[in-house]
Amino acid sequence: MAVFSFALLSLLVALEASASVTVRKTGRGPTGYEVEFRYANPTAKRVLIGGGMQPFTDQFHATGTDYRFNGRYDPHDYQPGDFYISNPSPRLPAEPEYKWPYEMTQSRNEEGLWTYTTPLPSGIYSFAYLVNCNYAPNCTIDTGHLVLDPDLPPFMNVRGDQVASSFQVPFDARFQASPELNTNFDYALDAPDPKRHRGVVKTVNYTSPGSIHPAPDVHDFAIYLPAEYGRVPGKKDYPLLYLSHGAGGNGADWENLGRMSHVMDNLIRLKHIPPTVVVTPSFYNLDPQGPLFIYGNQSNNLNVPIPPAQAVRKNFEQFLFPWVEEHYDVCRNASCRAFAGLSMGGVLTHEMFVNATDMFDYYGMFSPATSGPYIDAAAVAANPSLKEKGIMVAYGLYDFVFPAARNLQTALDAVGIRYITRVTPFGSHYWNTWQDELWWFGQKVLWKELPFTVQTGRGKRC
The missing domain is CATH 2.60.40.10 (Immunoglobulins)
Known part of the structure; x- marks a missing residue:
């Protein structure tokens, strides 16, 4: 036994x-x-x-x-x-x-x-x-x-x-x-050989003027560093994935509730992706006007609104993204940067796609709780690079955001934007679904050749 x-x-x-x-x-x-x-x-x-x-x-x-x-x-x-x-x-x-x-x-x-x-x-x-x-x-x-x-x-x-x-x-x-x-989630177990295959994950406090948690003008994120990070002399340009939580969560969710580091270890070990740094930020508590959101304070959290995606994007562009680039050996161009998120984090990902298009080449919208307005022909005419990105729209078959995700796909189809879809067959709005979506995002989307074609995601022909 x-x-x-x-x-x-x-x-x-x-x-x-x-x-x-x-x-x-x-x-x-x-x-x-x-x-x-x-x-x-x-x-x-x-x-x-x-x-x-x-x-x-x-x-x-x-x-x-x-x-x-x-x-x-x-x-x-x-x-x-x-x-x-x-x-x-x-x-x-x-x-x-x-x-x-x-x-x-x-x-x-x-x-x-x-x-x-x-x-x-x-x-x-x-x-x-x-x-x-x-x-x-x-x-x-x-x-x-x-x-x-x-x-x-x-x-x-x-x-x-x-x-x-x-x-x-x-x-x-x-x-x-x-x-x-297929409900085999062994890709989220510990990778074998800790020295070769297991990265480290830790929390980081960074300077963010106006933030109110965990201290005034200080905010936080979690970061995953692949096993080889710091061991390869002169390597300074690790691909970088930002991975957002959803409503009522924080930056520790992806590791604590989703075992993100284990999924990444195995994606890298099996050579689906090169060694990649992952940052999981928190989008609450950026506004000095409050109110304060603390996970364990359930009675107070009922009165804390979800921050507008546009405001979060502007804050991250001003404070988070530059801080990460200054302190870690990560890529500094869109070709090796990605943004993904679950639920309201999927809404934030859509915001990044539309209004921070040149910062990232890859976007993962997991169980996106989008409600429009969606991208349209005028937006694409003004920003043609929207059609050159690597996008995944993923959601569960039993996910309450199923209609919203389908509406998002319809909008992308209407303007000719190609994307990869993953409908998790057992999926509800829960962590096994988002583990599954991160796993397939790594296999089929991250750092793959752009622009996507009808062959993207199918792998090499025999």
Whole structure:
């Protein structure tokens, strides 16, 4: 039995709590893997697992909008082709009518120890412990009911910037393969040979006049540096990808919730792309007028508007982009620079494409929550280089932005702009979808020959 241990038991003194998450290869159904959660808290009366652990569904029952008629499954009932879908609908009733599937039980042998073991298929899972809370959507950090795993802390810049930890489960073709869907996410596992294939990712604070977090006139981003960075004498022009989060997120999301560095390690290791630097910026808290957005402050975040994409673009052009070029050995021309983002980050990518066209040659609009106005013939006539870029429009088959993404494609088609499309067959508006889209963006779009043709993305003919 192979064991992947993501945390060692230790004491979180302030809460008198300790925790561990262990992923085991079982060699038996339903998925070939099981995950054991252990959480020690002698004061807890009830513990749920939430923070991103969603019920499963399948490709025929993926509406997720009404608990009475949808196909939500307990993970113990998993069958090949099932996948988990994010839709915490406010129409769900309060418990006990709607039972949360991830509920821990108190050990009979060890006082104060809570455990839960479940089979899980391939993919990334984010989670937190929901303590003494009867309805998962109401459990938050600011109410004291949401507790982060003390031994598997999230990747973040400062405390409060993330509200969940994450782990990755491998794929077992014997139990998980499905003729309808390919839900193998092993490209987000650790790359072999750490010295040769694993880059580093860290958070960085940079000077940004007017920004209000994490300090006055200071903003932050996360950066991935490929394994060879700093080891090749004289190399100064690494390709550069900017990768944006979505509404209600921050620059640590792509690493903490999407394991971006693992995806990039494997894209580079398998020679889909050359070693590439990735910057994941934050688009909140750039305006000195506020209000302040902090991930863990759920009650305050309800009143924080999404910053206009145009304002974010201007700020990044003035402060972020020059700072990165000054401090890192990255490319300084459009041919080896790209911008991509998910959801509202896809809207920001569209803004960059239309109004910062000469800065990047490649654009990835993942689950873009665009609503127009879209590009038109007049814009192309004024800026012909719009037709010379490498574009990917990607979204999930069960993604709520499906109509918006289709409208964006229609607008691009109308003015003759070629692009690559990826419709993730199991995809909802969630991180496994965006992992999939980043993986295919790297394989089919990044740094490929321009302009795109009908052959682009198909690879070489045999």
